Amino acid sequence: xxxxxxxxxxxxxxxxxxxxxxxxxxxxxxxxxxxxxxxxxxxxxxxxxxxxxxxxxxxxxxxxxxxxxxxxxxxxxxxxxxxxxxxxxxxxxxxxxxxxxxxxxxxxxxxxxxxxxxxxxxxxxxxxxxxxxxxxxxxxxxxxxxxxxxxxxxxxxxxxxxxxxxxxxxxxxxxxxxxxxxxxxxxxxxxxxxxxxxxxxxxxxxxxxxxxxxxxxxxxxxxxxxxxxxxxxxxxxxxxxxxxxxxxxxxxxxxxxxxxxxxxxxxxxxxxxxxxxxxxxxxxxxxxxxxxxxxxxxxxxxxxxxxxxxxxxxxxxxxxxxxxxxxxxxxxxxxxxxxxxxxxxxxxxxxxxxxxxxxxxxxxxxxxxxxxxxxxxxxxxxxxxxxxxxxxxxxxxxxxxxxxxxxxxxxxxxxxxxxxxxxxxxxxxxxxxxxxxxxxxxxxxxxxxxxxxx
Amino acid sequence: xxxxxxxxxxxxxxxxxxxxxxxxxxxxxxxxxxxxxxxxxxxxxxxxxxxxxxxxxxxxxxxxxxxxxxxxxxxxxxxxxxxxxxxxxxxxxxxxxxxxxxxxxxxxxxxxxxxxxxxxxxxxxxxxxxxxxxxxxxxxxxxxxxxxxxxxxxxxxxxxxxxxxxxxxxxxxxxxxxxxxxxxxxxxxxxxxxxxxxxxxxxxxxxxxxxxxxxxxxxxxxxxxxxxxxxxxxxxxxxxxxxxxxxxxxxxxxxxxxxxxxxxxxxxxxxxxxxxxxxxxxxxxxxxxxxxxxxxxxxxxxxxxxxxxxxxxxxxxxxxxxxxxxxxxxxxxxxxxxxxxxxxxxxxxxxxxxxxxxxxxxxxxxxxxxxxxxxxxxxxxxxxxxxxxxxxxxxxxxxxxxxxxxxxxxxxxxxxxxxxxxxxxxxxxxxxxxxxxxxxxxxxxxxxxxxxxx
Numbered sequence: 001x002x003x004x005x006x007x008x009x010x011x012x013x014x015x016x017x018x019x020x021x022x023x024x025x026x027x028x029x030x031x032x033x034x035x036x037x038x039x040x041x042x043x044x045x046x047x048x049x050x051x052x053x054x055x056x057x058x059x060x061x062x063x064x065x066x067x068x069x070x071x072x073x074x075x076x077x078x079x080x081x082x083x084x085x086x087x088x089x090x091x092x093x094x095x096x097x098x099x100x101x102x103x104x105x106x107x108x109x110x111x112x113x114x115x116x117x118x119x120x121x122x123x124x125x126x127x128x129x130x131x132x133x134x135x136x137x138x139x140x141x142x143x144x145x146x147x148x149x150x151x152x153x154x155x156x157x158x159x160x161x162x163x164x165x166x167x168x169x170x171x172x173x174x175x176x177x178x179x180x181x182x183x184x185x186x187x188x189x190x191x192x193x194x195x196x197x198x199x200x201x202x203x204x205x206x207x208x209x210x211x212x213x214x215x216x217x218x219x220x221x222x223x224x225x226x227x228x229x230x231x232x233x234x235x236x237x238x239x240x241x242x243x244x245x246x247x248x249x250x251x252x253x254x255x256x257x258x259x260x261x262x263x264x265x266x267x268x269x270x271x272x273x274x275x276x277x278x279x280x281x282x283x284x285x286x287x288x289x290x291x292x293x294x295x296x297x298x299x300x301x302x303x304x305x306x307x308x309x310x311x312x313x314x315x316x317x318x319x320x321x322x323x324x325x326x327x328x329x330x331x332x333x334x335x336x337x338x339x340x341x342x343x344x345x346x347x348x349x350x351x352x353x354x355x356x357x358x359x360x361x362x363x364x365x366x367x368x369x370x371x372x373x374x375x376x377x378x379x380x381x382x383x384x385x386x387x388x389x390x391x392x393x394x395x396x397x398x399x400x401x402x403x404x405x406x407x408x409x410x411x412x413x414x415x416x417x418x419x420x421x422x423x424x425x426x427x428x429x430x431x432x433x434x435x436x437x438x439x440x441x442x443x444x445x446x447x448x449x450x451x452x453x454x
Numbered sequence: 455x456x457x458x459x460x461x462x463x464x465x466x467x468x469x470x471x472x473x474x475x476x477x478x479x480x481x482x483x484x485x486x487x488x489x490x491x492x493x494x495x496x497x498x499x500x501x502x503x504x505x506x507x508x509x510x511x512x513x514x515x516x517x518x519x520x521x522x523x524x525x526x527x528x529x530x531x532x533x534x535x536x537x538x539x540x541x542x543x544x545x546x547x548x549x550x551x552x553x554x555x556x557x558x559x560x561x562x563x564x565x566x567x568x569x570x571x572x573x574x575x576x577x578x579x580x581x582x583x584x585x586x587x588x589x590x591x592x593x594x595x596x597x598x599x600x601x602x603x604x605x606x607x608x609x610x611x612x613x614x615x616x617x618x619x620x621x622x623x624x625x626x627x628x629x630x631x632x633x634x635x636x637x638x639x640x641x642x643x644x645x646x647x648x649x650x651x652x653x654x655x656x657x658x659x660x661x662x663x664x665x666x667x668x669x670x671x672x673x674x675x676x677x678x679x680x681x682x683x684x685x686x687x688x689x690x691x692x693x694x695x696x697x698x699x700x701x702x703x704x705x706x707x708x709x710x711x712x713x714x715x716x717x718x719x720x721x722x723x724x725x726x727x728x729x730x731x732x733x734x735x736x737x738x739x740x741x742x743x744x745x746x747x748x749x750x751x752x753x754x755x756x757x758x759x760x761x762x763x764x765x766x767x768x769x770x771x772x773x774x775x776x777x778x779x780x781x782x783x784x785x786x787x788x789x790x791x792x793x794x795x796x797x798x799x800x801x802x803x804x805x806x807x808x809x810x811x812x813x814x815x816x817x818x819x820x821x822x823x824x825x826x827x828x829x830x831x832x833x834x835x836x837x838x839x840x841x842x843x844x845x846x847x848x849x850x851x852x853x854x855x856x857x858x859x860x861x862x863x864x865x866x867x868x869x870x871x872x873x874x875x876x877x878x879x880x881x882x883x884x885x886x887x888x889x890x891x892x893x894x895x896x897x898x899x900x901x902x903x904x905x906x907x908x
Contacts, residue, residue: 003503003561003784006549009496011562013569014576017492033842035819035849038471042463042595043497043551043581044517049457063498066518066547068585072537080534083526093520095460097497107457108465115467117870119852122468127497131522141496154852156831163839278832279839330457365489377610378732385617385733388487395489398573398608416571 008132008140015362020143020348022360023172024125027145027342030168031123034160036147039122041104044095051096053103053329061130063097064089097129101146102326102339109150110330118151118335125344137314137346146320148339150327155268158302158322159275161340165306165318166284168342173356175283176309177317182292183269184299184321186252189262190238190290193255194231203227204293207238211291215239238290245273248288268301300324304340308350317346365395366453367421367433370410372401376426383423383431383446392453421453462586462594469816474597474802476814477626478579481599481796484622485577488614490601493576495558498549505550507557507783515584517551518543551583555600556780556793563604564784572605572789579798591768591800600774602793604781609722612756612776613729615794619760619772620738622796627810629737630763631771636746637723638753638775640706643716644692644744647709648685657681658747661692665745669693692744699727702742722755754778758794762804771800819849820907821875821887824864826855830880837877837885837900846907875907 005011012020028038044065051059071092072080079087098104101124109116125145132138147164149157162179169177191200202225206218213221218239222232237251249270256262269288276286284306292303301322308314320340327335351357367387369380380396387394401407414422414436422434431449434441444452459465466474482492498519505513525546526534533541552558555578563570579599586592601618603611616633623631645654656679660672672693676686691705703724710716723742730740738760746757755776762768774794781789805811821841823834834850841848855861868876868890876888885903888895898906 003565004500005496005503005561005565006498006500009498011496011566012494013566014491014493017494020494021492029845032817032847033845035822035847037468037817038475039468040466040471040474042459042465043583044460044463044595046458046460049459060522063522064520065551066520066543068514068517070537070539072534072539072542075537077535080526080537081531083524083529083534085524085526088526089520097519107459111457111459112465112467117867119867121849129497141498149852152852154854156835156850156852159835160850167842275832275835279835363486363491368489378729381610381613381729381733388621391483391487393486393489395575396610396614398603398606398610400608413571413573 006140008134008138010139010141014364018362019351019357019360020344022357023344023347023351024143024145026171027168027344028123028125030164030171031145031147033167034121034147034164036121036123039105039108039124040126041098041101041108041124043127044097045104045107047090047094047096049107050099050103054099058099061132062099063129063131064093065095065097067092067094098126099130100128101126101144101341102148103329105146105148106326106337107330109335110327110332113332119149120151121147121149123147137343137349139345143344145342145344146339148337150335150337153324153336155271155302156275157338158268158272159279161304161320161338162272162276162284162286163279163281165304165340166281169284169306170282172347172351174309174347174351174354177284178307178309179284179286180289180292180305180307181269181272181286182289182303183265184301184303185261185265185268186256186290187265187293189256189259189265190235192259192262194227194234196227196231199225199227204291207291208293209291210239241290245286245288248290249273252290265301272302298323302338308346309354312350312353314346314350314353316343317350318342363393364417365393365419367392367423368395368397368414368417368419369423370401370407370414370425371397371399372407372410372425374400379426379429380423383426383449386446387450387453390450390454392450394453423449460594462588462592464593464595468818472816473805473811473814474798476811477798477801477805478597478599480625481622481798482577482579484618484625485599485601487621488575488601488618490575490577493559493562493578494580495552495555495562495578497581498551499558499561501544501548501550503561503784504553504557508553512553515586516553517583517585518547519549519551521546521548552580553584554582555580555598555795556602557783559600559602560780560791561784563789564781564786567786573603574605575601575603577601591797591803593799597798599796599798600793602791604789604791607778607790609725609756610729611792612722612726613733615758615774615792616726616730616738616740617733617735619758619794620735623738623760624736626801626805628763628801628805628808631738632761632763633738633740634743634746634759634761635723635726635740636743636757637719638755638757639715639719640710640723640744641719641747643710643713643719644689646713646716648681648688650681650685653679653681658745661745662747663745664693695744699740699742702744703727706744719755726756752777756792762800763808766804766807768800768804768807770797771804772796817847818871819847819873821846821877822849822851822868822873823877824855824861824868824879825851825853826861826864826879828854833880833883834877837880837903840900841904841907844904844908846904848907877903 075091206221299321303321306318322338529545660675753775757775760772776792
């Protein structure tokens with residue numbers, strides 16, 4: 001009966017933790033360079049904070065925490081005997097695990113509004129939990145790394161977020177990521193033009209599948225949703241939407257002439273693209289993508305999504321957008337927000353696939369002192385103390401190896417762990433240091449030892 | 455209806471996150487210097503991994519996660535109609551939040567035993583959750599920082615853990631912490647000598663209260679538990695246990711002459727204390743404390759507990775010990791482990807009380823570019839790009855301030871946030887930089903700007 005962990009969760013080995021820390025530190029450092037400050041919120045929130053914020057599907061995927069003690073006392077007999085799980089849930093569970101970082105952030109802003117100076121630029125790097133079906137790149141526990149600004153409608157923030165994506169991915173050595181951008185107002189404008197405003201979501205959901213299922217299937221889906229052929233005819237250019245970003249904008253502009261909102265969206269996108277072009281990106285490509293409609297119920301302006309470089313088969317590795325009234329759900333009106341998220345776990349898989357962890361320092365000891373002679377133990381421990389005061393990662397093999405077999409085990413320990421240096425013996429304050437890679441062995445004093453290992 | 459968070463949980467502001475990160479980094483860096491490597495385990499485990507490992511009380515305090523979907527379908531009608539919460543729990547919940555880091559670590563070692571080289575030195579810094587009643591220094595979500603070694607019985611590890619405590623607390627500026635040490639074998643020996651082996655737990659629980667309730671009340675409690683007056687007479691020295699550590703050991707040695715296990719415990723303690731004395735501690739004091747009996751069911755050798763310096767009213771800020779058969783519960787026998795834990799949240803409160811966060815860098819921007827003139831926006835953004843490439847934390851005030859009132863708001867933004875530098879205008883590539891503390895203002899080029907801010 002080997003122990004195991006729940007489906008969709010993972011243990012991380014020292015190497016994995018080091019690689020994850022490397023990614024997180026790159027993201028956090030860039031967040032701070034761009035003026036964002038960290039906050040943290042609890043792993044679980046009151047259920048009412050989370051429920052109803054992510055749609056029906058989201059509600060189902062939220063992990064609920066059972067009340068403590070005699071929790072069934074509060075449940076009503078009828079619902080229990082009918083085994084009405086949905087109804088009983090709210091009677092026996094008052095807390096739930098964080099589903100994303102955005103809703104807790106909105107809650108934070110409203111709760112702490114009097115301590116906050118707006119515009120408020122915060123970042124947050126914490127795990128979230130979803131009872132989703134696990135698959136490649138999708139876990140039940142995973143980390144989000146979010147940066148958001150609330151309290152300003154300036155489009156310069158959209159520009160900065162694109163720079164931020166570029167900065168982080170360039171720093172990680174992941175070049176040629178594709179930063180897709182769209183604007184909710186353009187989508188609304190399109191719906192307006194085709195006279196199918198009530199079918200906006202159906203339309204964009206179908207349009208979003210263009211890459212995956214092709215034009216014919218998309219048209220078929222649109223028709224089946226009650227969008228007319230004439231309407232589809234009016235947006236023909238969207239089915240073959242190529243050229244530069246500025247070409248695309250020109251095409252959208254002419255398509256959306258009759259929609260104020262649509263024109264507004266094109267104008268916003270134009271501002272952002274022009275600014276990004278003027279400032280230049282290090283390694284990412286910015287790409288207008290009108291099929292991009294993620295979180296449509298949520299975003300009100302810009303919509304972002306980042307894809308891994310071509311050839312890497314992975315869903316989006318980041319996304320975000322502007323939401324004009326996020327804190328409204330908690331009673332604070334008219335506070336605009338815009339933000340992006342980095343999907344740590346998928347970025348990990350991409351970097352791994354591309355062999356981009358080569359430079360990451362494994363936090364293992366640089367030197368191990370072997371233990372063959374109890375009489376020198378204290379001497380070795382004194383030397384180790386000095387090494388550690390000099391911040392040299394170092395270790396004492398704890399068990400005395402007197403027999404040949406025991407000594408062999410110690411050598412095997414250092415080779416298996418790929419430890420670079422070994423101190424095998426000390427005599428008259430002279431340390432024998434062996435480089436396990438080159439095989440070189442020298443005798444040296446303690447201060448020389450520190451110099452060698454620094 | 456202001457939003458709130460669950461009892462016993464906390465939001466952390468940017469300053470608090472910075473302070474917490476400062477503590478965690480000090481701990482992690484020291485762990486690595488001593489040769490420990492990080493692992494991470496999932497926030498929730500299968501319930502069977504956790505349940506029954508912390509006693510009845512622990513089982514109650516574990517947060518259980520409700521199964522997803524129609525979870526009541528699996529519950530039996532009888533238990534439901536009887537509202538038998540205890541019975542129903544295992545039918546509707548299969549996962550639970552981590553209660554500490556030790557049991558998940560034991561699970562990890564057994565599950566990954568073929569990938570691990572023993573002795574295995576791991577550290578782990580992650581949150582844990584307990585449905586305990588919140589009070590000062592006790593939260594329902596809190597961080598543990600653990601280092602453990604498994605696969606060796608060497609007492610040098612006990613010595614190193616004491617050094618590790620001393621190193622971390624000294625680095626944090628927290629001097630004169632008291633590292634208390636005891637040994638389970640001494641406690642067993644005492645019980646043996648007084649002929650009350652079956653009452654060992656009663657005895658140690660009572661003895662543990664000596665500091666709090668005084669000798670008379672402890673004796674009264676012991677008598678009420680059926681420990682005889684004669685027995686209590688035999689351990690009189692324990693009620694007035696003063697002098698140096700070596701004095702105490704001498705007193706214990708004579709008291710435990712008839713107990714092999716007791717003598718063994720004294721010997722172990724002697725080895726550790728002698729070694730620590732020879733190596734020296736930087737700022738902590740090591741103190742033999744025979745009333746120390748934490749986690750008695752768990753530890754089999756050394757027992758550690760750290761108290762904040764005298765005058766600071768706080769429970770233990772760290773603890774640990776040796777457990778000879780931790781992984782046995784998951785089927786891997788005869789693997790000895792020893793480890794310690796740092797209580798991050800309590801250490802935070804202690805450092806705060808003593809004013810020891812003064813040196814912590816707040817991750818806020820060093821400079822803010824004000825936004826008074828749309829015509830220079832792009833110039834400012836170009837300058838910011840250069841600053842950020844030079845790792846200078848910097849920010850652009852996003853909204854244009856044309857009116858006097860709007861401009862005042864920008865100045866207020868930088869003063870409220872205590873931003874040190876402000877760039878108010880750019881003209882002909884000359885930047886006006888103001889030091890908000892001294893009030894000095896200079897004009898400079900972009901490269902001079904970078905030099906000033908670096």
